[in-house]
Amino acid sequence: MNVRRHASIGFAVITGAVLVSACGSTSTVTAPPTSAAASASSSPTAAAVHTGNPAGPQVLSEAGSSLLYPYLQKLAPGITAAFPNITLTPAAGGSGTGQSEALSGTIDMGGSDAYLSTTQVTANAGALNIPIAVSSQAVNYNLAGITNLKLSGSVIAQIYQGTITTWNAAAIAALNPGVTLPATPIIPIRRSDSSGDTFIFTSFLSATNTTWSSGPSFGTTVSWPSVSTELTASGNPAMVDTLHSTPGGIAYVGVSVEGAALVDGLGEAELENASGNYVQPNTTTVTAAVTAGAGSVPASLAAPLIYETGAQAYPIVNFEYLIISPSKVTSSDSALAIRTFIEWAISPTGGATTDNLSAVQFVPLPTNVIPLVNAAVAQITG
Amino acid sequence: MILVRRRAGGPPTGPARVARTRSHELSTGDRVLQWVSGVAATIPLAGLLFITIILVVWAIPAIIYSGFTVFTSDKFFIGSFYNPNFSSVNGIVAPYGASYGALTFIVGTLTSSLIALVLAVPISVGGVLMLSEWIPRRLEGPLSTFLELLAGIPSVVFGFWGLTVFGPFLGAHIFPALSHLGVILPFFKGSWAYNGQGLLTASLVLTLMIIPIIASTTRQLVKRVPVLASEGAMALGMTKYEMVRVVTIPYVRTGIIASALLGWGRALGETIAVLLIIGMANNPPVNIYGTTSTLASTIAADLDSAFSDGTGMAVRAMAMLGLLLLIMSLITNLTGRLVVRRISSEALPVGRGV
Amino acid sequence: MESRAPRFRHLKGSVFWIICGIALAAIIAPAVAVVVSVLVKAAPELKWSLLTNTTLNVQNPGLQNAILGTLVLSLGVVVVAGPIGILGGIYLAEFAPRRAGGFLRFFSEVLAGVPSIVIGLVAYTAFVEALHWGFSVLSAIIALSLLTLPYIVKTTEVSFSQVPRSLHEAAIALGLSKITTIRKVLLPPALPGIISGMVIALAISTGETAPLLYTAGFSDHNPTPGLFNNPIGYLTYVTYYYVGQPGARDQALASAAAGVTILLVLLLIFGGRAITARQRKMVARLDV
Secondary structure, three states: OHHHHHHHHHHHHHHHHHHHOHHHHOOEEEOOOOOOOOOOOOOOOOOEEEOOOOOOOEEEEEEEOOOOHHHHHHHHHHHHHHOOOEEEEOOOEOHHHHHHHHHOOOOOEEEEOOOOOHHHHHHOOOOEEEEEEEEEEEEEEOOOOOOOOEEOHHHHHHHHHOOOOEOOOHHHHHHOOOOOOOOOEOEEEEEOOOOHHHHHHHHHHHHHOHHHHHOOOOOOOOOOOOOOOOEEEOOHHHHHHHHHOOOOEEEEEEHHHHHHHHHOOOEEOEEEOOOOOEEOOOHHHHHHHHHHHHOOOOOOOOOOEEOOOOOOOOOEEEEEEEEEOHHHOOOHHHHHHHHHHHHHHOOOOOOOOHHHHHHOOOEOOOOOOHHHHHHHHOOOOO | OHHHHHHHOOHHHOHHHHHOOOHHHOOHHHHHHHHHHHHHHHHHHHHHHHHHHHHHHHHHHHHHHHOOHHHHOOOEEOOEOOOOOEEEEOOEEEEEOOEEOOHHHHHHHHHHHHHHHHHHHHHHHHHHHHHHHOOOHHHHHHHHHHHHHHHHOOHHHHHHHHHHHHHHHHHHHHHHHHHHHHHOOHHHOOOOOOOOOOHHHHHHHHHHHHHHHHHHHHHHHHHOOOHHHHHHHHHOOOOHHHHHHHHHHHHHHHHHHHHHHHHHHHHHHOOHHHHHHOEOOOOOOOOOOOOEOOHHHHHHHHHHHHOOOOOOHHHHHHHHHHHHHHHHHHHHHHHHHHHHHOOOOOOOOOOOOO | OOOOOHHHHHHHHHHHHHHHHHHHHHHHHHHHHHHHHHHHHHHHHOOOHHHHOOOOOOOOOOOHHHHHHHHHHHHHHHHHHHHHHHHHHHHHHHHOOHHHHHHHHHHHHHHHOOOHHHHHHHHHHHHHHHOOOOOOHHHHHHHHHHHHHHHHHHHHHHHHHOOOHHHHHHHHHOOOOHHHHHHHHHHHHHHHHHHHHHHHHHHHHHHOOHHHHOOOOOOOOOOOOOOOOOOOOOHHHHHHHHOOOOOHHHHHHHHHHHHHHHHHHHHHHHHHHHHHHHHHHHHHHHOO
8 A cells, every 4th residue: 555655656756857957868858958967077068968879889887885876777778679779787785795796897887875075086086976866764663553653853862862751752742742652662673784784874863963973973884872671673574573573663774675574564654854844755745855965065965965955855864876987988999888877767767767776665866856966977988 | 544644634645746847847827827826816815915904994993992891891882972972092093982892792692602512513413423323324324414414404494493483492492401410400490581692592592503603623533433443343342332432533623623713713603693582782791691792793683773873983892893703703713724634624614514 | 441330431422422412413414504595595596597688787797707707717627737736646646756746746735725815815926917818717726726726636646546556566467568567557547537627627616706706706798718917707706795785686696696506516516426436346357
């Protein structure tokens, strides 16, 4: 049921997007003039994204983020169907692998859940963060009969700090007027292994709770406050399984797993956003967050999309990136293949179809981010 | 007795030695073969040196940065890459807040491998004695194939089984019973992961993985127990148990110690099975069921995140963990093989005991 | 031996043997449990499409790329570690001066005790990064070769030294050169032992994951020619990766890969054993 809900909303938004960027499948897209396009190449005109089927066969190697990997697996047959000379070879391995292999030029594109750090950008002049989709994270709970539970980042932080210990605590009751909450103890479930999911979850807690930001702060692993009831799980499937078997539990899971969580009948929390509204992750709310964030997205496209302002904005959102090092792209044919792939991948008439995106619960790039991506892609000239 | 002595003496005294000729008798073709095969025979040693040198060279900056905190701190954090500031210790620059204390992993490695060892030694020795003393000869062969079966199961299959079958079973049925032991042994108290992921499950799987190493050595040595001695013992009116205690056990004791050391080395370095089962928590285990991580599993799981470090220090910290693991496994291996040289290196398996 | 009543002595013995029986059961039961429960999980997933599709096929994923990749890597081990290990074993059995031989043999066996993840880490540092080979077939083959080399050296040496003394003496009496002695006299009876050693080395490399994670990378496509910058799929990775993924289809693929891996490895091991058993009979006949 819930999966279908995601998909149908996705369809509505995508129909709108088609009108805006219907030129997606043609061979030339005009990007807005941008002064920030500090091209690493010697090409004098980087204003237009020239795309098309390369003259000879081109293999685009990709490795990295295991969140992005299933999505790229879905795109691989499509790109070859649209441009017969392009073959995409995606691989998992992790975001760090994607970043380092792309920067050293061993692969053409590195999949990453996070943008490059300042050190990496300094050491690798001209390296690009290219967002190709938007991911988000849900907060789930196991409370029989209670749907649409409202929670705020600050309250969740207090749960994970052990200062809020029962579901009927005053702070939770205050957010849920009219709901009869049980006195069940809260069992916070967290990832024991190092994970990008922990990174964005703790980023959200840090953005909403000062005790958290000055304490555990954020990272792929953090020093979790000791909570006597807490449980840990290693890996996303184990998070869902553990929550499912733990009445009173609360857990954070990446949206790609959310389908399994919702099928299992777990509750999905409505989270308070920066505007004070309560929202669940879906195409509308996630797109609202990126659209709001896009206004402040720099030309480098390095943007955390946590706790963005906007009436409908979902607070735990992130870009899924392809890291590309234009100076390592040696041939113009290879550059053409990369540009063509990205242009196709972000186009709703290309790779960013409802079918492909909803399979992994991703959301397409909002229309105001696409010109920024095109400007960045234009710098890949070989 | 003489036959046993000769075979137990190891390869240097094997029959092939008889044919050894002095090099001045060799033809040109023989010299070429001698030279080429000599180079080939040094490659394993060269590989060992290569591994050691690469790890030392790569680890040096991380060692300078960490000093003794490697052994005293359980805070392993590769740093905030997005922080504009850096941490600098002893002239080495790392991402802000970076700390490479390996205590958690050292504790995790030692506890998981020692629990496995303590269980695997009696199981292997007891099982082999049962097999050799009570099982009819025609059943011995088929039964010993189970040892080969255990030896042959790949690490990732053990991990898959531990994660999807064995762990959930322990978590649901065995740990609740075991927790009653908490009255006497406090570390049996407390909670466990729903799917059983954690130290004890990992240790039990490691036990299965090292049984073949210890059992195959014990089995070979038990077969070589001089018939005169064992039959003599029986003739003196000893029971089978007394014969085993007085004749067999003393004869195989050194071999068991040696193979236990090798098995320990294998358990220290086991990676994928442990990675899937131990829960990979960045902290020492809170109780015997607790999630934690080992040196080997941390390298496999976190090398990827280390690549994101623009200063490159995180990868060097991984090399430091690798060096620690190499030193631990070299100590157990060198000791094990030195101990056994006095009896028989032929009986000691190379690799996983297959 | 002890001046206790015989009944007590027998009771003590019985307790000891009951414990030993339990120990034997504790070896047999888990060995059966692991293989049976993995195969039971895998059985419903074993379909022909596993052999005809690759992991890239999202609707109906298969293992073609992983099986072919594992075969390519195994072939690489045969080509790289095979000759080196066999020559090294021949040197230790036929040429090495006693002390040098003992020294080389000792460190070869110590290399076998180096954890496979350490070999993977070093291969990553040296080949993938420092030499810019990237995730590549060659760095994976070197890592696997380092892992299996000691095993091949040892089985070759043992096979040669088990050739009966009478054959050595006959060769010397005929005045044959060393190289002819090895080729014509010693190799034929030693060969099955060497081959079974190779087969078991293949079983080890087929079942390994840790040394390949950061050297082979992984690829959803079937292997392509090229030793450098060319990631390659392999069976164990499929189980490792997909068991950590959420979907039912992912879990099914992990089970299937675990089942195929275990079948392949057991086939190799028992195949190797069968060869050794035949060799023993053959050598026994030669020993006059």
